[in-house]
Amino acid sequence: MKKHDQDFMRLQNKKTVYEMIKVRSPISRALIAKITGMSPTTVSRIVGELSEQGYVTEFELVSNGLGRKAAMLKLVDTSVLSVGIELDKHQYRIGIVDVNGVLLYSRVRERLPEESAEETLNNIARVLQGMIDSEGVNSTRIAGIGIGLPGIVDDERGEVVFSVQLGWRKVNIVQQLKALTGYEVAVDNELKLKALAEHVKGAAAGSKRTVLLGFGTGVGSALIIEGEIYRGESNSAGEIGHTTIDPNGALCECGKTGCLQTYIITSALLNEANKIRPMDTIEELFEARKSGEMWAVQLIDRALIYMAITINNVLCMYNPDMVILSGEWLEKFPEIQPDIEQLCNTRFVWELLRNTYGLQCTVLGEEGVMIGSGLLAQTRFFSLD
Amino acid sequence: MKKHDQDFMRLQNKKTVYEMIKVRSPISRALIAKITGMSPTTVSRIVGELSEQGYVTEFELVSNGLGRKAAMLKLVDTSVLSVGIELDKHQYRIGIVDVNGVLLYSRVRERLPEESAEETLNNIARVLQGMIDSEGVNSTRIAGIGIGLPGIVDDERGEVVFSVQLGWRKVNIVQQLKALTGYEVAVDNELKLKALAEHVKGAAAGSKRTVLLGFGTGVGSALIIEGEIYRGESNSAGEIGHTTIDPNGALCECGKTGCLQTYIITSALLNEANKIRPMDTIEELFEARKSGEMWAVQLIDRALIYMAITINNVLCMYNPDMVILSGEWLEKFPEIQPDIEQLCNTRFVWELLRNTYGLQCTVLGEEGVMIGSGLLAQTRFFSLD
Numbered sequence: 001m002k003k004h005d006q007d008f009m010r011l012q013n014k015k016t017v018y019e020m021i022k023v024r025s026p027i028s029r030a031l032i033a034k035i036t037g038m039s040p041t042t043v044s045r046i047v048g049e050l051s052e053q054g055y056v057t058e059f060e061l062v063s064n065g066l067g068r069k070a071a072m073l074k075l076v077d078t079s080v081l082s083v084g085i086e087l088d089k090h091q092y093r094i095g096i097v098d099v100n101g102v103l104l105y106s107r108v109r110e111r112l113p114e115e116s117a118e119e120t121l122n123n124i125a126r127v128l129q130g131m132i133d134s135e136g137v138n139s140t141r142i143a144g145i146g147i148g149l150p151g152i153v154d155d156e157r158g159e160v161v162f163s164v165q166l167g168w169r170k171v172n173i174v175q176q177l178k179a180l181t182g183y184e185v186a187v188d189n190e191l192k193l194k195a196l197a198e199h200v201k202g203a204a205a206g207s208k209r210t211v212l213l214g215f216g217t218g219v220g221s222a223l224i225i226e227g228e229i230y231r232g233e234s235n236s237a238g239e240i241g242h243t244t245i246d247p248n249g250a251l252c253e254c255g256k257t258g259c260l261q262t263y264i265i266t267s268a269l270l271n272e273a274n275k276i277r278p279m280d281t282i283e284e285l286f287e288a289r290k291s292g293e294m295w296a297v298q299l300i301d302r303a304l305i306y307m308a309i310t311i312n313n314v315l316c317m318y319n320p321d322m323v324i325l326s327g328e329w330l331e332k333f334p335e336i337q338p339d340i341e342q343l344c345n346t347r348f349v350w351e352l353l354r355n356t357y358g359l360q361c362t363v364l365g366e367e368g369v370m371i372g373s374g375l376l377a378q379t380r381f382f383s384l385d
Numbered sequence: 386m387k388k389h390d391q392d393f394m395r396l397q398n399k400k401t402v403y404e405m406i407k408v409r410s411p412i413s414r415a416l417i418a419k420i421t422g423m424s425p426t427t428v429s430r431i432v433g434e435l436s437e438q439g440y441v442t443e444f445e446l447v448s449n450g451l452g453r454k455a456a457m458l459k460l461v462d463t464s465v466l467s468v469g470i471e472l473d474k475h476q477y478r479i480g481i482v483d484v485n486g487v488l489l490y491s492r493v494r495e496r497l498p499e500e501s502a503e504e505t506l507n508n509i510a511r512v513l514q515g516m517i518d519s520e521g522v523n524s525t526r527i528a529g530i531g532i533g534l535p536g537i538v539d540d541e542r543g544e545v546v547f548s549v550q551l552g553w554r555k556v557n558i559v560q561q562l563k564a565l566t567g568y569e570v571a572v573d574n575e576l577k578l579k580a581l582a583e584h585v586k587g588a589a590a591g592s593k594r595t596v597l598l599g600f601g602t603g604v605g606s607a608l609i610i611e612g613e614i615y616r617g618e619s620n621s622a623g624e625i626g627h628t629t630i631d632p633n634g635a636l637c638e639c640g641k642t643g644c645l646q647t648y649i650i651t652s653a654l655l656n657e658a659n660k661i662r663p664m665d666t667i668e669e670l671f672e673a674r675k676s677g678e679m680w681a682v683q684l685i686d687r688a689l690i691y692m693a694i695t696i697n698n699v700l701c702m703y704n705p706d707m708v709i710l711s712g713e714w715l716e717k718f719p720e721i722q723p724d725i726e727q728l729c730n731t732r733f734v735w736e737l738l739r740n741t742y743g744l745q746c747t748v749l750g751e752e753g754v755m756i757g758s759g760l761l762a763q764t765r766f767f768s769l770d
Contacts, residue, residue: 006420009401013422016394033424035391037398042422152737161737209618221702225615232594232704234741242735243698245630247690254735256697305632312641313628317606317702319617350627350639352537352546356619 013038017046021056022099026072047073054079054141075099081141082381083128083183084374086190086366087120087149089113089165093366094128096137097374101201103367105135117160117171125180144184144381145177146373148193150218155188155235164253165217186373186380191238191326192229193372194362195222198324200375202364207322211314212362213240215307216328219261223318229376240310241265260313263306266328272299286333303329304336308343315353326362337361398423402431406441407484411457432458439464439526460484466522467766468513468568469759470532471575471751472505474498474550478751479513481522482759486586488752490520502545502556510565529569529766530562531758533578535603540573540620549638550602571758571765576623576711577614578757579747580607583709585760587749592707596699597747598625600692601713604646608703614761625695626650645698648691651713657684671718689721693728700738711747722746 013036020032033043050056054076061072080099085092090113095106107127111120132139151163158174160166174185195212204210210224219241223230230237241261242254249258250268262268266282273279273288276295288296311323330337341359362368398421405417418428435441439461446457465484470477475498480491492512496505517524536548543559545551559570580597589595595609604626608615615622626646627639634643635653647653651667658664658673661680673681696708715722726744747753 009421036394037423037427039418039422039424039427042424230610233706234704234738236700236738236741237702237704239701239704239735239738241701243628243701244694244733247694247733254737256733256735309629309632314702315621316624316626316628317622317699319619319622319624321618348629348632348641350624350641352639353619353621353624356621 013042014046014049017043018050018055021050021073022075025074026059026061027074028070028072032073079141080143080378081137082143082374082377083145084370084372084377085124085128085145085147086369086373087111087124087147087166088190089150092120092124093370094124094131095367095370095374096131096135096142097371097378099378101197101371101375103371103374105131105137106367106370107131113167117166117168117173117176120166121173121176121180125177128181142183144186144377145181146193146375146377146380147173147177147185147187148190148369148373148376149173149187150190153187153189153235155186155231158185158187160187184377184381186376188229188373188376189220189222189235190369191220192222192231193376194326194364194368195224195324195372196229196375197364197368197372198362199224200227201371202368203324203360203362204322207320207358209318209320210322210324211318211320212324212326213310213314214327215264215310215325215330217266219264219310219327221310221314221318223320240314243313245306245309260306260310264303264310269299269303282328282332304339305343305348307336307340308348311340311344311359312349312353315349315357319353320357322358322360324360324362326368330361331365334361398427399431399434402428403435403440406435406458407460410459411444411446412459413455413457417458464526465528465763466526467528467759467762468530469755469757469762470509470513470530471754471758472496472509472532472534472551473575474535477505477509478755479509479516480752480755480759481516481520481527482756482763484763486582486756486760488756488759490516490522491752491755492516498552502551502553502558502561505551506558506561506565510562513566527568529571529762530566531571531573531578531760531762531765532558532562533573533575533754533758533761534558535575538572538574538620540571540616543570543572545572569762569766571761573614573758573761574605574607574620575754576605577607577616578761579711579749579753580609580709580757581614581760582749582753582757583747584609585612586756587753588709588745588747589707592705592743594703594705595707595709596703596705597709597711598695598699599712600649600695600710600715602651604649604695604712606695606699606703608705625699628698630691630694645691645695649688649695654684654688667713667717689724690728690733692721692725693733696725696729696744697734697738700734700742704738705742707743707745709745709747711753715746716750719746 060069084095084097096104150165152161160168160171177185191214198204199210212222221238221240242259246258250262252259445454469480469482478493481489535550537546545553545556562570576599583589584595597607606623606625627644631643635647637644637647
């Protein structure tokens with residue numbers, strides 16, 4: 001779609017009017033026309049569409065003194081809802097999100113790692129319908145479903161290309177979930193959606209360019225530029241885990257050697273740890289470090305150095321104003337944050353970039369992906385006629 | 386400036402009308418209003434402004450059959466001009482660029498490396514005035530000057546923060562050049578401007594997300610997203626040369642260790658080469674490789690590997706549809722391009738990204754930075770009243 005196409009302009013104008021009502025509510029049609037330069041006809045057509053779709057309502061404001069009535073517009077807050085889903089190896093979360101990104105209701109359910117895509121999606125559809133029924137949600141108000149998961153996602157085709165965690169390959173999740181629920185569905189990588197949520201209403205609210213980093217079973221980054229997810233050509237932007245650090249380094253699951261993730265993901269560290277003694281969890285590794293076992297100190301210290309390097313490298317590439325840390329490592333061992341920060345400030349972040357960004361952990365926690373997914377669904381399906 | 390501000394909307398609308406006339410010329414006011422949804426008043430006000438500023442002209446089109454005359458709008462091509470300057474250690478280039486990015490006239494002059502900023506800018510102003518006079522350029526048509534140079538540039542404050550190549554630190558080039566010439570001035574890093582030029586009308590014309598890489602005295606990258614330079618918070622986005630590759634690597638001029646640039650910039654390679662025998666130029670190094678001297682083969686082969694790694698890393702971070710190679714290495718020894726490509730395809734680019742991008746060398750050559758600078762000046766100063 002090109003910038004000078006009529007369809008493009010229509011969509012842009014609709015978004016502009018919607019934004020204007022959202023931010024400046026209550027506002028009159030005349031003022032919208034004045035500010036935007038749109039014709040009264042255009043404004044009225046769009047307001048008509050928005051009212052019909054239930055997004056906007058008109059009420060009469062009696063102005064002081066003259067007693068003249070003016071028709072004012074405002075958003076019907078509870079009117080636009082969406083479903084936000086986080087799908088992970090061992091569980092899924094389903095939530096109902098309103099237009100401000102507030103999570104109204106949610107459910108958490110376990111998932112068996114060996115479940116097929118079909119089984120999981122059937123379960124999700126069932127739990128969602130149950131929640132809608134028991135909470136008395138008006139289902140006609142639901143604009144659509146957003147779903148976030150770990151892995152490579154083709155958001156345009158609505159396909160999970162490959163997810164190690166779920167064990168899925170080429171699953172058209174959008175088609176299947178739409179068939180099961182009747183709603184429009186959008187899918188994306190969980191990290192991108194978590195980043196969107198933190199950018200819109202979490203730790204990075206007010207930031208213009210936010211990078212979210214995830215350190216855990218994988219390592220990834222997501223860039224949000226003024227409210228929009230930066231996806232790149234094939235929705236792979238931010239795959240920092242596969243930037244090469246050392247061509248002579250350890251073999252990565254991707255088939256290359258010395259990828260950044262080989263230095264910091266949980267499985268890589270546990271592999272190393274098992275050279276010393278049997279160990280299944282990152283908790284045991286941290287325990288060994290705490291009791292001063294030198295190999296564990298070395299292993300974790302090296303990982304923290306590479307986390308600081310990761311921060312430097314995203315700063316160099318994306319030059320964001322805010323970096324948000326997330327993932328298993330930070331959630332389970334928040335005490336490593338000051339250590340990482342110190343490494344950044346004393347050794348690993350390029351001097352010229354040191355005062356250009358803020359560093360913080362996520363604040364939305366386990367609600368992040370649900371909220372981000374819900375917001376994605378709203379932007380995506382808001383403009384459908 | 387916020388998206389729902391009246392000033393912001395005015396600027397957006399002006400750009401939209403200008404774009405529309407540029408792309409759909411000849412076009413009537415009525416059709417612009419219809420496509421954009423703007424009111425006839427808004428369109429007329431903007432067209433009036435554009436005519437007054439000399440960007441747009443109206444002519445009468447006699448339609449077939451009825452003989453009815455319709456007033457149609459078109460761009461005055463030669464009307465909008467700008468000056469594009471490339472400033473480098475040993476020389477500067479000054480050009481006049483039209484609205485389509487065509488270079489109409491240009492001059493190249495030598496610069497003494499020890500010249501102060503004041504001397505260089507005085508010389509530039511004098512040569513520019515000479516060119517305007519001798520070519521008979523209507524100076525009232527010049528929207529402004531764009532200037533590109535190597536180094537860290539604060540484009541908002543119009544300041545060269547630091548340029549190793551020019552030996553400048555904290556030079557307010559915009560203020561000084563404006564005082565000397567009377568024109569509005571915009572400054573940016575040369576690589577970003579070269580990328581913009583290749584994106585708009587060079588090797589990456591038609592690309593949505595272009596990355597340009599420069600391999601030479603420095604190493605850097607620039608990302609252009611749909612016609613706009615991605616700058617980040619402090620105009621440092623793309624500084625891939627200072628992404629850390631190995632915390633135990635060689636010391637970089639920035640004070641960190643193991644920065645990517647320590648593996649590939651010319652000075653680093655010549656430093657290494659001088660351990661074997663005295664050598665001043667990259668040509669001598671390539672000569673030694675050609676005659677089969679093993680150390681030279683090793684040194685250059687390693688550099689080529691790190692160039693392939695650079696490509697992989699920008700693909701992971703930016704996921705562009707086009708990667709453009711530029712800089713001294715590629716210009717002087719184009720035969721390395723197929724070698725780099727082979728390294729990418731066989732070992733260093735992550736499999737999932739292999740078919741997502743095109744790889745090409747610059748086509749605008751030494752005109753690139755001038756054209757990009759000229760285009761920057763036009764976008765920047767077009768909207769001034």
